[in-house]
Amino acid sequence: MKVTPLDLRQQRFKTVMRGYDRGDVQAFLLEVADDYENALRDNDRLRQDVVKLEAVLGEHRGQERNLRNTLLTAQKHADDVRENAQTEAGLILREAEGQRDLLLQKAQARLEDVQREIEGLRMKRREVENDIESLIRTLNTTLEFIRDQDVRSRDERLLLHRPRPAELPSPAPVRQVDITPKADTGS
Numbered sequence: 001m002k003v004t005p006l007d008l009r010q011q012r013f014k015t016v017m018r019g020y021d022r023g024d025v026q027a028f029l030l031e032v033a034d035d036y037e038n039a040l041r042d043n044d045r046l047r048q049d050v051v052k053l054e055a056v057l058g059e060h061r062g063q064e065r066n067l068r069n070t071l072l073t074a075q076k077h078a079d080d081v082r083e084n085a086q087t088e089a090g091l092i093l094r095e096a097e098g099q100r101d102l103l104l105q106k107a108q109a110r111l112e113d114v115q116r117e118i119e120g121l122r123m124k125r126r127e128v129e130n131d132i133e134s135l136i137r138t139l140n141t142t143l144e145f146i147r148d149q150d151v152r153s154r155d156e157r158l159l160l161h162r163p164r165p166a167e168l169p170s171p172a173p174v175r176q177v178d179i180t181p182k183a184d185t186g187s
Contacts, residue, residue, distance in 0.1 A: 005040065008033035 008029050015022070 003036075005033040005037035008036060 011029060013019075013022075013025065
C-alpha cells in the first residue's frame with residue numbers, strides 16, 4: 001500500500017482511553033505529510049533532473065560518437081591525403097628521373113655528335129695542312145724550275161752574244177715540270 005500526503009492528512013485514529021494526545025498526533029501527521037509531500041516533490045524534481053541529465057548525457061554520447069566518427073574520418077582522410085601525396089610524389093619523382101635520363105641521353109648523344117664533328121674537323125685540318133704543304137712543295141719546285149730556267153736563259157743569251165764553237169757545251173736536255181696545281185680530292 002502506497003501512502004500519499006493526502007492520506008496522512010485525512011487519517012483518523014480511534015479514540016481510546018489513555019491513548020495519545022489527539023492534537024499532537026494530528027500535528028505530527030501534518031508535519032509528516034508536509035515532509036513527505038516535500039520529499040515527493042524533491043523526488044519528482046530529481047526524476048525530472050535525471051531525465052534531463054540522461055537526455056544531456058545522450059546528447060553528449062551522440063556528440064562523442066560524432067566526434068569519434070569525425071576523428072576517424074579525419075584520420076582516414078589524412079591517411080588518404082598522405083598516401084595520395086606519397087603516390088603523387090613517387091610519380092613526380094619517376095617522371096623527373098625519366099626526364100633526367102632522357103636529358104642525359106640527349107646530352108650524351110650531343111656530346112658524341114660534337115666529338116665526331118671535332119674529329120671530322122681535325123681530319124679536314126690535316127687534309128688542308130697536307131694540301132698546303134703539297135702546294136708549298138709544288139710552288140717551291142715551280143719556283144726552282146723558274147729560277148733554273150732564268151739562269152739557263154741568261155746563260156744561253158750570254159752564249160749567243162759570245163759564240164765559241166769549240167768550247168760550246170752540249171745542251172742539256174730540257175726538263176719539263178708540270179706547274180698546274182693538283183685538284184683537291186680529299187673532301
